[in-house]
Amino acid sequence: MALSEFEIIRRFFHREVPLRQDVALGIGDDGAVVRVAEGCDLVISTDTLASGVHFPADAEPSDIGFRSLAVNLSDLAAMGAEPAWATLALSLREATEAWLSGFARGFFSLADEASMQLVGGDITRGPLAITVSVYGSVPRGEALLRSGARPGDLIFVTGTLGDAAAALELDLKTAPATHARALRQRLLRPIPRLIVGVGLRGVASSAIDVSDGLASDLGHIVEASGVGARIEVASLPLSEPLCQLVARYQAWELALSGGDDYELCFSAPAMHRALVTSLAHSSDCPITQIGVIESERGLRCVTPDGSLLTIARPGYRHF
C-alpha cells in the first residue's frame, strides 16, 4: 500500500469538526492560523520521540501516539499553561494503515481530553520518529519558570516517583500481573498534570516536569534559581506496586534518578502550603512535600538516619 501524504492526513489526522474557535485555519494550507487570547502569553514546547531511544521499536502504535503528545503536554503543565494546539512531524519508514490508525487513536484520545486541536504538521519518509510541538496560553507574565525558587520555599511533587523507571529497569516477569501492568502503564501512558499546572499559577515559585529524574530536574530548578535543596528521601511518594517489588533503598534510588514519570516538581513559599493542599484535593492529584529550598547550593538527599544519599546516576544524558 502506498498512501500519499495527503491521503494520510485526510484519513488519519484531519477531522471534520474543528474543535476550537481560536483556530482560524487548521490543517491544509502552508501554515495554520490561530488566535492567542488577549492578555495572554503563548507557551511553546517541542519534543522528539525516536524509536529505540524514547520507546521500544515494538511499542503499540496507540501508546506511541499517546506518549508523543503526553510528554509535550507535561512541559505545558510545568509552565502553568493551558493547552490549545499541536503540530505533528511524523517520520515513517512505511505508512501502514494499522500503524497510522493506532497512532492517531492514541494521539487524539489525549488531545481530545486536553481540548487541543492538531493544526498542522509534516509527514516524511525515514526512520520512525515523532516530533510534536504544543502551544498553550497563560495570562501575561504568569508562566511558571524554573528560576523563581527562594530559600525557605517548600518543595513538592505530584503523584508517585520511580514507577516508569521500575517498568524500564526491573524484570517484571515474576511480579504480580496487576503490579507489572500498573508500572508499565506509567511508562507507556504518562498523564500530564495539566490541571495541577494551571492551579499552580500564582502559587508555585518554580516548576519543572520530572522527565530525566527528580535529582536531575530539581537540579535544574536550584541551578536556575541560584539556590540549593534538601530532600527528605523518606518523604518521596512511592507507589504501592513499587514498594512491594523492591527494597526501600532501591525505591528511593529509582524515585530520585529514574526519569519518565512526568510528574511535576515545584517549589512554593511556606505561606502557600494550604493552597497546595487545597489544589491537591480539587485536582484529585496527590501532592507531597519532599523537602525545602536552602540558600546553600547543591542538592542534599537525606535518609531517615541523617546520612546523605549519593545518587549514582544523576539523570539521563542524550549524547
Next chain:
Amino acid sequence: MALSEFEIIRRFFHREVPLRQDVALGIGDDGAVVRVAEGCDLVISTDTLASGVHFPADAEPSDIGFRSLAVNLSDLAAMGAEPAWATLALSLREATEAWLSGFARGFFSLADEASMQLVGGDITRGPLAITVSVYGSVPRGEALLRSGARPGDLIFVTGTLGDAAAALELDLKTAPATHARALRQRLLRPIPRLIVGVGLRGVASSAIDVSDGLASDLGHIVEASGVGARIEVASLPLSEPLCQLVARYQAWELALSGGDDYELCFSAPAMHRALVTSLAHSSDCPITQIGVIESERGLRCVTPDGSLLTIARPGYRHF
C-alpha cells in the same frame, strides 16, 4: 567527544543577546514564552528535512542549517506572515563540533536576516533529521490562503522556476562553472520571499510556495478555491543558466514539475496588476504573470502553438 544536550545548546544555539522584545522567555525552561502582538493572528508552520530525502547525506552542514529554516520561512511568506520565532528539533547520530557549528552558522545567518529568534527545541540521538517550526504574525484575518482564487484573477510567480530541479536532475559537470554554481545555489540555499509575502496582504487572492513543483502547487490553489487555471508556458520565468543548458521544452517541464524553487505562486484580481508591479519594484524581486484563473476546473498548460502540454510528473509524493 561526547557533548551533552545542554552543552550543545549552550555552545551552538544559545545566544547571549536576545533578539526580540516579544520573547519573554527563550531557550532553557520547559517551554518558551512569547507575545503575539495585539490584533494579530499567529501563523504556525513546520517542516522536516531528512538526510538522503531532503538533502544529500554529504551536504555541507551550513547549507543544511540554512535550508532547514528557509523552507519553513517560505511557508510563512506564502501566508503573508512576518517571521518572529523558531523552534528546532535536531536528531543526530553523533554531535561533532564541526557539524554543529556549521549547521548553526547556516541556520542563524538566515534567522538573523529574517529577525527571528530561536526560542526552543530538542536534541535527540538518531538518524540525521531536522524539524523546524516557525511562527509569524499577520494582522487579524489577513493571512493569505490557498482558497481565495476567483475566475478572472491573474496568476503570478516570483523569481525563476526550474533551477533547483535542474541542479538536482541535470549532469552539471560539463556546464559552465558559473551556471552550475548558480543552479546549485538555488537548490541548497533557497531564498524565502518574505518581503513579497508581506506585501501581498490585501493584494493576492491566494498564495502558495512552490516546493513540489508549479503544476502541483498551483493545483492545490485551484482545488482549494474550486476553480481552474490556464498557464501560458511561454510566460514561465526561466533563468539565464537554465535557458543556456537545456532546450526550451525541457526548461518548461522543469519549471512546471520541478520542486524546491521556493518561489511564491499567487493569484490577484486584475485590478491589482499595478500593485503587483509596484511590489516587484519595491521588493527588488521579479514577479511574472504566467496565466489566469478560470472557472473550468483543472490545470491547462498552453504552449505558444496553442497545444496543451502534458505534465509527466505532477509533483513529489512522499509515500
